[in-house]
Amino acid sequence: MNTALASTAFASDSIGSATMLLSNYVFPNDLHVHWSMMIVLYPYITGLVDGAFIIAALYYLFGVKSLRPVARFSLLFALAFLCCATLPLLLHLGRPERNFNMLLTPNPSSAMAGFGYIYAVSMGVLGFIILLVYRPVLVELRSTSQGWLKVLYRVITLDSIDVSEKALELDAKIIRFLVAIGIPVAAVLHGYVGFIFGGVKANPTWSTPLMPVIFLFSACVSGISAVILAYIVIRKLADQPIDHGCIITMVKTLTGFFILAFSFEMLEVFSHSYLKSGYHHMVEGLLNGPLASSFWFWQVKIGSVLPLLVLGIMGIFKLRSYLYNFLAAGVSGILLVQVLIMRWNVVIGGQLMSKSARGYTEFHPLWFDKEGIIAVIIVMAIPFAILFVLGKIFPFWAPENK
Amino acid sequence: MGFSYKMRLILVCLGIFVMAWVGFLFKSLLLPDSFGLYGHFRADAITEAVEVPVRHGTNSSCFKCHPFEAKIHKAGLHSTISCEFCHGPYADHVAVDKKTGTLPVKTGKQITTLCLRCHNTQIMARSEEVIKTVAMPDHLRNQQVKLTHDCNQCHHVHAPLKYINRAKQITGLMEKG
Numbered sequence: 001m002n003t004a005l006a007s008t009a010f011a012s013d014s015i016g017s018a019t020m021l022l023s024n025y026v027f028p029n030d031l032h033v034h035w036s037m038m039i040v041l042y043p044y045i046t047g048l049v050d051g052a053f054i055i056a057a058l059y060y061l062f063g064v065k066s067l068r069p070v071a072r073f074s075l076l077f078a079l080a081f082l083c084c085a086t087l088p089l090l091l092h093l094g095r096p097e098r099n100f101n102m103l104l105t106p107n108p109s110s111a112m113a114g115f116g117y118i119y120a121v122s123m124g125v126l127g128f129i130i131l132l133v134y135r136p137v138l139v140e141l142r143s144t145s146q147g148w149l150k151v152l153y154r155v156i157t158l159d160s161i162d163v164s165e166k167a168l169e170l171d172a173k174i175i176r177f178l179v180a181i182g183i184p185v186a187a188v189l190h191g192y193v194g195f196i197f198g199g200v201k202a203n204p205t206w207s208t209p210l211m212p213v214i215f216l217f218s219a220c221v222s223g224i225s226a227v228i229l230a231y232i233v234i235r236k237l238a239d240q241p242i243d244h245g246c247i248i249t250m251v252k253t254l255t256g257f258f259i260l261a262f263s264f265e266m267l268e269v270f271s272h273s274y275l276k277s278g279y280h281h282m283v284e285g286l287l288n289g290p291l292a293s294s295f296w297f298w299q300v301k302i303g304s305v306l307p308l309l310v311l312g313i314m315g316i317f318k319l320r321s322y323l324y325n326f327l328a329a330g331v332s333g334i335l336l337v338q339v340l341i342m343r344w345n346v347v348i349g350g351q352l353m354s355k356s357a358r359g360y361t362e363f364h365p366l367w368f369d370k371e372g373i374i375a376v377i378i379v380m381a382i383p384f385a386i387l388f389v390l391g392k393i394f395p396f397w398a399p400e401n402k
Numbered sequence: 403m404g405f406s407y408k409m410r411l412i413l414v415c416l417g418i419f420v421m422a423w424v425g426f427l428f429k430s431l432l433l434p435d436s437f438g439l440y441g442h443f444r445a446d447a448i449t450e451a452v453e454v455p456v457r458h459g460t461n462s463s464c465f466k467c468h469p470f471e472a473k474i475h476k477a478g479l480h481s482t483i484s485c486e487f488c489h490g491p492y493a494d495h496v497a498v499d500k501k502t503g504t505l506p507v508k509t510g511k512q513i514t515t516l517c518l519r520c521h522n523t524q525i526m527a528r529s530e531e532v533i534k535t536v537a538m539p540d541h542l543r544n545q546q547v548k549l550t551h552d553c554n555q556c557h558h559v560h561a562p563l564k565y566i567n568r569a570k571q572i573t574g575l576m577e578k579g
Contacts (some may be wrong), residue, residue: 302407
């Protein structure tokens, strides 16, 4: 509690209402941070799905040919994480089985029910896109595989071995149609996650119409970074060549989305401090007090300004391909952490201030807890396990020479 | 299974529609009958809530039979505290205006524990202006009494400052103004 008081004292120096903030009066129901690390993971995981889907959409819908090497992989990556998108939410609930009640009797005043439906639609759309994209490969694999794998391939190819030009044309049409639906669905999926926070009127850091936009762009940043990093790491480990043109296109896309994401993040802080609406003193106190290091130092300086400089260098100067790939992997790694810290600052940071508008509470993550650090590591490991299994059924990479 | 590929896709689409239809069927089977009668909730829940026996009374129901305690309680700083908060639910004591049981009487250290439920400085989220809080045993040490003292040895539990103010009056230490 002493450190909280010290940090609030520091905060109050910068905004000049020391007496009010020093009282550190926290309502009893605000002392405990109720939405803890699982709720940080929830937007993080859906964000990874979103960004990875954007890469696939750029190839399949907008015909960005240079993304061919990662287009299929990013679909599988999105699916692996989408399978786990609701896991942190269910772990957070005391009675997870009751989520079905919410879905059976959806209420317009409940934002979470809406998420359930959007999630189901995106899962269906993504599943069908993958099946159709992979169909020629699956038909081929069906003839060479044995046992249960053969049965599985028969099921997911709808027991059809028709790969005639006509059938593939039909597939291509359906894929384009599904991806065209998939983009708004993916955008709504993650924009909606932002909306769930932005729709909490009682919390002044969340309650802003910018929230869905910020979440959406940072989602694209994290997803594209994840695909870049995974592509480079997996290819390096398997001792396979890395397509430099593909990395350049992904880094350029990443740069675009990151500039937008960072601008909107800063715009939100700027509008809070300029408009000085309602609880602005609490928001300023929060960012300069309890969140001073995790927001200004880690999220903004290390996680945003540094990558922005590196991305700038990568865009302006002509670098050797190995250096470019190395920097791309490094920047992607930093941005992945940045987005996680951003989710932390929004979700947990937003709950550190009391509705009394006179005090801040603290959050200390536990190791062994239902929503503790070990649980977070396990939840984040599951999508990779799923991705590994998916890789055994759907080959990650397209053949080189086409 | 001699369907063409196109036909298979159409069958998959049909399958999705059938599944959606089955979903709605399940929904209607799983929903309680009275759901949605008055609003977005189970209407029977109201009847069930009405049938739950009332456990708590009000202070005035207690004061009807305990006029002596009522007089002290109403005059003291604890006047806004519910009797049941310390003594337990009304229903354990009275049913249909007849005494049915005796509420447990707190004694000794139980009283200190009970007082500290609200008056403990350890409860951070509470303004000093609203409730006077103390840290034990510092409070006993500061007041220069034995550390074994229970709260009710100095404070009347219904009107905490009753004896203290009286003692100050008697010894002429009543603060001026």
